[in-house]
Amino acid sequence: MTSSVLMQAIISGILVGGVYALIGVGLTIIFGVMRVINFAHGDLMMVGMYLTYFLFTQLGIDPFVSVIITIPTMFIFGGIIQKLFINRIIGSLPQNQILLTIGLGLIMSNSAMLAFTSDYKILTTSYSSSSFNIMGISISQPLALSFLITAVITLLLYWFFMKTDTGQAIRATAQDREAAQLMGINVKRMSIIAFGLGASLAGTAGALISPTYYIFPQVGSAFTLKAFVITVLGGMGSIVGATLGGIIIGVVESVGAVTISSDWKDVLVFSIFLLVLLIKPAGLMGKSST
Amino acid sequence: MFKQIAVVATVLALTIPGVSQASRVKLGFINTITGAEAPIGENLTNGAMMAVEDLKKKGIEVELVKEDDTGKPEKALSAFEKLATRDNVAGVVGPYTSACANAVASQADKYKVPQLIPAAAKEEITQKGFKYVFRLNAPADVYSSVIMDAIMTQGKPQTIAYVYANTDFGISTVKTAQSYAAKLGIREVANEKYQKGAPDFRSTLSKIKSLNPDLIFMVSYEVDAITLMRQSKEIGVSPKAFLGAGAGFTTAQFLAQKEISDHVFSSTQWTDDVNWPGAADFGKRYKAKFGKEPTYHAACAYEALRIMGETAAANAGDRDKTRAGLKNGSWKGIMGDVKFVEYEKFTNQNRHEMLVQQIQAGKYETVFPPKYATKKAIYPFVRK
Amino acid sequence: MKPLSLITGNTRGFSIPSLIIGIVLLGALFCFPSFVQSPYALHMMILLFLSTIMGESWNIIGGYTGQYSVGHAAYYGAGAYGTLVLLQKWEIPPWYGMWAGMAVAVLLSLIIGSICFRLRGPYFVLASIAVAEIVRITVLNTPAVTNGAEGILLSDLPPFKIGGTVITDFVSKVPFYYISLLLAIFTIVVTWLLQNSKLGYYVQAIREDQDAAHSLGISLSLYKSIALAISAALTSLAGSFYAIYIKFIDPSTVLSLDLSVQIVLIAIIGGIGTIYGPLIGALVLVPLSEALRSNVIAQGLINCGVVREDSGVGIFLKEHLAHAHVLIYGILVVIVILFMPDGVLGFVKKKSRDWGLGTGKGLDR
Structure with missing residues (x-):
């Protein structure tokens, strides 16, 4: 294998990892604040994808521009789901939380199937397969753009959590729910915001991947699993960790496919996941124990 | 609970197989309607629906019992057993996926229900010498x-x-x-x-x-x-x-x-510009009806259901005679010449030209x- | 049901009425195939027993020990593959192969346990998923042994001898009916024995409070591993049975994450940590998913004259309800979790207490 192949693998791994990071960050926020593992995370992404698809085909809005609409819409959608369902099971048995989100995921994907049929939807933009060349390495135009947007969103989130009152209140809730409540923080509101944020990030990831991928009702499940891996890798609740986790997974998959083989690369991903769990259960960037 | 099942089942067991006239047949259609394989399954459903319409024009009223196997072999088996023993269909078209088609195939011989597989590719399915299992498409x-x-x-x-x-x-x-x-x-x-x-x-x-x-x-x-x-x-x-x-x-x-x-x-398996009778016309009508190009899956399902419908109708819905009809008949239609023959290790396999x-x-x-x-x-x- | 009462206030004896009901029910189940020949009904009963085995086995580790494994497909797959690989490669009859499958499952459970039991709560759940996925991909990518994605197709079953009788007719459902019934009874008996054993008390103590149990001198890793091994062994039996019954397995049917989730669902819908919970779960889920799949509900409404077949509603129901069955399934899962957090069994018991209909003692075990 030549070094240019390896370079190509690393570069495209990082770019794809950017989108993974966005999914992971959404999941990590939800988990951090509510301690609920959201099995419907990929399905939220799917909703974002359909939204993007219809904005593009019906109104002609470019997927990268329509993110401006997707983010608030998905935020409201996530907030409603939190208020109606997730809220009722915070602090209940973990298996019930898992099953509730599985049930919600089934409802979302099968409603999408009834509404839009199970047909694959393909969003074709003028740049879907465009690329530019830097020193013999081809870089996908849409991927590069989505990586840029991901970077901006992650920075904004970081600022939000560090500098704003609401952001700090959410962090306080994540650290200790009861203490936060005693401090006068509206914990319920914070949970709604957190789930809203998680949903809008998942939706955004869906929007960003749409021009290079495809859309169908069951598209979410593969990404849910990936999101788990990324989140644990980075440390549950850590935004920087999830971002890093996403990029690591992207690169491992991509480089694994050329150095080992594309059929074993997922074993590599899961093995790294288990290793991190065992050696550093709090994840790469996690602070708390277990 | 058990008692209810028992009662229902006894009633079912007593039901006499449907007496059908030449113009009216009851057929089963097992397909993947939900689940991961559903996107392709949809093409088969569309093709089958068109076949039912076309048969009606020829004076054959098909009562089609559609079953969803969700892509899982045990569900396909449930569906097949329901069709064979409860709905008393004259024949079954499907399932779509190889795993499901195979699970059903072993049972088709047991219930003596003719099964026509429209599009599953796994070679072994028609290599096990089943008498009641037929396949229209060319294997993998x-x-x-x-x-x-x-x-x-x-x-x-x-x-x-x-x-x-x-x-x-x-x-x-x-x-x-x-x-x-x-x-x-x-x-x-x-x-x-x-x-x-x-x-x-x-x-x-x-x-x-x-x-x-x-x-x-x-x-x-x-x-x-x-x-x-x-x-x-x-x-x-x-x-x-x-x-x-x-x-x-x-x-x-x-x-x-x-x-x-x-x-x-x-x-x-099929294109709409090939000179098989009705292929172009099927493509045109399919596009008008469903707003998209037909895939070979749709064509396979259409032809399979048409053949099964005509054969079952000609034999008044009798399963054994329908089997014999499939075994001995030959057809010419949108999939070209169809005849179920024995060759190499295959039985009842249409030697479809891809x-x-x-x-x-x-x-x-x-x-x-x-x-x-x-x-x-x-x-x-x-x-x- | 207070956890403490489970540990301390549990009596070993059966009450007379529940004993009689149990015997009558068992008798009815054993006679069932003599009265009902419909293969469809038998098939449904077999699926019911199979689901019961899966739910009960998961219950041992999930319900009694409190370790929510969402990777039980690995053990199910071990049973299925163990049985069919031996049969296909070395023509070892499945009646022996299933024990080999079980050995593989137990071995696997020990390895998985040694990795996952260091973790708690959600981390354990995620680790169990990851390990099961590794097993699935490994099976997928070692075609020399497992046939990979092509799966294993079984054409003939060797005859099965019990005592003097030899069963060769495996196209008939009756042998499978009895095998699955016996296996289901076996898992329930094992669960009952476990619940009333010292091991049972230990694992329930671990479920209630790991740290407290540890401070009492209960070895966490030892008892969790034993419980998982038992659970894995029983799950592998279900897998072996499925493989022999359906005669085709591939990684996506016997090793998928979907299957792991389905196993958990059976137990939780019914009610975990009780002997009859998973049985109730199977009794609810199997007929329900079949009714939804085969669209008998829409057909029933039409037949009863509630909706006319040619009316708009009738056509809508007939065409779309078939597509919506997984949707309805999802809605039911959500309803059960939100309104019956202790499962159907827990809900019924609570209601019967609320209405003063006795304590539901017959089911309380």
Whole structure:
């Protein structure tokens, strides 16, 4: 294998990892604040994808521009789901939380199937397969753009959590729910915001991947699993960790496919996941124990 | 609970098999309506619906009992047992996936219910000597042999790379292709399996690019084909020919991606420009009705249901006579000549002639076998 | 049901009425195939027993020990593959192969346990998923042994001898009915024995409070591993049975994450940590999913004259309800979790207490 192949693998791994990071960050926020593992995370992404698809085909809005609409819409959608369902099971048995989100995921994907049929939807933009060349390495135009947007969103989130009152209140809730409540923080509101944020990030990831991928009702499940891996890798609740986790997974998959083989690369991903769990259960960037 | 089941079941057991007139038959149709395989299943449903309409025009009223197997063999078995013992259908068309079709096949003989498989590719299904199991489509090996035959009429390729989904269909198709290529003296330079639905093939493709093969042989479901070809263009992979075995390379969606799909070869069970009676007309009507191009899955389901409907109606819904009718009959329709015969290890297998098509100027053109060709193949591949 | 009462206030004896009901029910189940020949009904009963085995086995580790494994497909797959690989490669009859499958499952459970039991709560759940996925991909990518994605197709079953009788007719459902019934009874008996054993008390103590149990001198890793091994062994039996019954397995049918989730669902819908919970779960889920799948509900409404077949509603129901069955399934899962957090069994018991209909003692075990 030549070094240019390896370079190509690393570069495209990082770019794809950017989108993974966005999914992971959404999941990590939800988990951090509510301690609920959201099995419907990929399905939220799917909703974002359909939204993007219809904005593009019906109104002609470019997927990268329509993110401006997707983010608030998905935020409201996530907030409603939190208020109606997730809220009722915070602090209940973990298996019930898992099953509730599985049930919600089934409802979302099968409603999408009834509404839009199970047909694959393909969003074709003028740049879907465009690329530019830097020193013999081809870089996908849409991927590069989505990586840029991901970077901006992650920075904004970081600022939000560090500098704003609401952001700090959410962090306080994540650290200790009861203490936060005693401090006068509206914990319920914070949970709604957190789930809203998680949903809008998942939706955004869906929007960003749409021009290079495809859309169908069951598209979410593969990404849910990936999101788990990324989140644990980075440390549950850590935004920087999830971002890093996403990029690591992207690169491992991509480089694994050329150095080992594309059929074993997922074993590599899961093995790294288990290793991190065992050696550093709090994840790469996690602070708390277990 | 148990008592209720017992009562219901006893009532069922007592029900006399439906007395049907020549013009009215009850048939079962097992398909994947929900679950991961549902997108392809939908094409089969559409094809079957059109067959029911067309049979009605011929005076055959089909009462079609549609069953969803969700892509799981045990559900397919539930569906089949319900059809065989409760609905008392004269025959069953389906299931779509190989795993489900196989689970049902072993039971078809037991209940003596004729089963006509429209599109499942696994070779073994019709190699076990089942009397009541018939298959319309060509099995997996033909997908690769026909396209290799086609390409050998075009030039003398030296090397080949395989990129395919790690699924039953992907593996069995590539196996045949490998032994075929070895016989033809084509050297294998890469063999890359991938997980269905993967979003990123860039690193694999750049590795293949560096090996510079003459042929790239791909087996992909549905839209993976589009992802693969998009990224091939991105990376700049340019072999003498891209070969796609069925499935994802034969869809309307793939065709619609003009930028990336032009000049790709694919093997298929059916095209709408082939001169089989009614094929073009079926394509036109299907497009008018469902607003999209028909796939070979739709055509297979249509023809399977038509054959089953006509045969069952001619035999007044009698299962044994319907079986005999399928065994001895021959048909001519949108899938060409159909006859269920014994050859090599197969029984009741239609020796369907597969076609090779190439996308030229945004249209699927049949290029092989020569007697069906509408256009001359473009070789080697040129990227626009 | 207070956890403490489970540990301390549990009596070993059966009450007379529940004993009689149990015997009558068992008798009815054993006679069932003599009265009902419909293969469809038998098939449904077999699926019911199979689901019961899966739910009960998961219950041992999930319900009693409190370790929510969402990777039980690995053990199910071990049973299925163990049985069919031996049969296909070395022509070892499945009646022996299933024990080999079980050995593989137990071995696997020990390895998985040694990795996953260091973790708690959600981390354990995620680790169990990851390990099961590794097993699935490994099976997928070692075609020399497992046939990979092509799966293993079984054409003939060797005859099965019990005592003097030889069963060769495996197309008939009756042998499978009895095998699955016996296996289901076996798992329930094992669960009952476990619940009333010292091991049972230990694992329930671990479930209630790991740290407290540890401070009492209960070895966490030892007892969790034993419980998982038992659970894995029983799950592998279900897998072996499925493989022999359906005669085709591939990684996506016997090793998928979907299957792991389905196993958990059976137990939780019914009610975990009780002997009859998973049985109730199977009794609810199997007929329900079949009714939804085969669209008998829409057909029933039409037949009863509630909706006319040719009316808009009738056509809508007939065409779309078939597509909506997984949707309805999802809605039911959500309803059960929100309104019956202790499962159907827990809900019924609570209601019957609320209405003063006795204590539901017959089911309380």
